[in-house]
Amino acid sequence: MRTVRLPESASMPVLVAAVVACALLGSTLRAAVYDSEALSTAGTVFSGIFVQALPFLALGVVLSALIAVFVTAERLSRWLPRRPAAAVLAAAASGAALPGCECGSVPIARRLFGEGAVGAAALTFMLAAPAINPVVVVSTVVAFPGQPQMVFARVGASLITAIVMGLAWSRWGRTEWITRRLPRAIDGQASRWHTFTEAARHDFIQAASYLVIGAAAAAALHVVVPDWLMAHLAGQLLLGVLVMAVLAVVLALCSEADAFVAASLTMVPLVPRLVFLVVGPAVDVKLFAMQSGMFGRAFAIRFAPATFVVATAAATVVGVLVLGQRA
């Protein structure tokens, strides 16, 4: 064991002891979970969200590590349009190019993040990519056959949310809220391979740890949120919008699946279901946890509620205009 600060040097033996203890107690733990319906449901939903997110997270950190190697902040700002508004629009459009769920886009956005227009563009990309990429668009088309206006409304409202949040950041955002710093290969002579593996390692550990918090919160809420909630939403637009927006946050579904869940909530009117589809990929409990892990808590407690309000408002307005009041 190398001499580092005491708590750090103790962590390896503690980890080994913890794993051995869990192995010894394994059957007891297992029995406890299997015997309780609530615990097994929560455990399965937790595992579902975590395992489902892992491949997207792996893809995300590989991309973010490539960004760490090849894309410097100066290079990015040279590529992007100079004016913040134009940079934000370009970032929103490029969100269509990253197929996957929202978990992968948080580490990528953190790597792309920089001063001024670059920061606004990175955040716009983070919000746009999970909502308007081809896989999500196709699954929305499949889930709502014969209702192309639902697809247009979803893409439109998500783009508006991403752009508004990007512009809001370039106007009111403060870089001191970003308290989490990324390890950079400082000494210039580090090989590209070393930079790549260090960036991927850091981003994976950081994002996956916070994903654990988010998945656990979502699993707990799954067990707590009652099923009968939906049945009482028919015909109540405002209440429906609010409940579905909150539900999108607490259920933390992946953006490729949420269209099917929304489609199956047939007793809820279309506009609240659109709100569900627009809010979910932009802000939910697991994204909040991951954002506070990658960017910092001061950032997340401002950005996530603002995104929630903007996404809910954008989806409601677009929904009423495009879908009307139809059930």
Next chain:
Amino acid sequence: MSREAENALLLLVGVATAMITTGGAYTRYVKASLLPWLTVTAVIVIGLALVSIVADIRRGSAPDDDHGGHSHRGSVAWLLLVPVVVLIFVTPPALRPGAAAPKVTAVSTEVLRRPFPALPDGRAPEVSIPDVLIRAAHDTAGTLNDRLITVIGFTLAETDGVDLGRVVIICCAADAQLARIHLRGPAAAELRNYPEETWLRVEGTVTPGKADGDSTSIPTLQVQSATRIEAPANTYA
């Protein structure tokens, strides 16, 4: 948390992913079609951990560039122990029907009526319960009419008889829903004696419906025969 401990946890997360993937337990949590991606993920994570461990050993000490005094290396990585313990030592069971949202299925209400491809040949081809629901509600070609089919699912007691159910997941266990069909006819009466959630292979004919695009109406299967079976490896449809 020290760098070695982080690397060890990273390795454990990769091993946990590999274990549920090779052992088949992953089908309790996500779609079976995620298999190749989970394999790639396990390889990436284990590879990343091994590369970091080997590089640290060869260097003799961990690189300083991510300590630097200001580092946020805190205790948060300990949280990765949770999925490791849950996936390796607990491996929670597949969702029980009570945990799935009690609604029909993952198809939507207003749907284009369209003809579906004919069922496979044979005496009683196997059709999944969601497929039965979709065809019953939206199939204008009437592919289920007068065809003996085989369906597999678990029993759900109801006031008027027994239903056959299957939990459907679209992406992962967080979006699970319950799909069900009614089992009716003389042969269905004795099914009442089975306990809840008995797995059955049922042969029967779907009562022709209206194919009116209403996915909330539950189709009925006239049962010819029913056999008790073991729960399938992948309990979701």
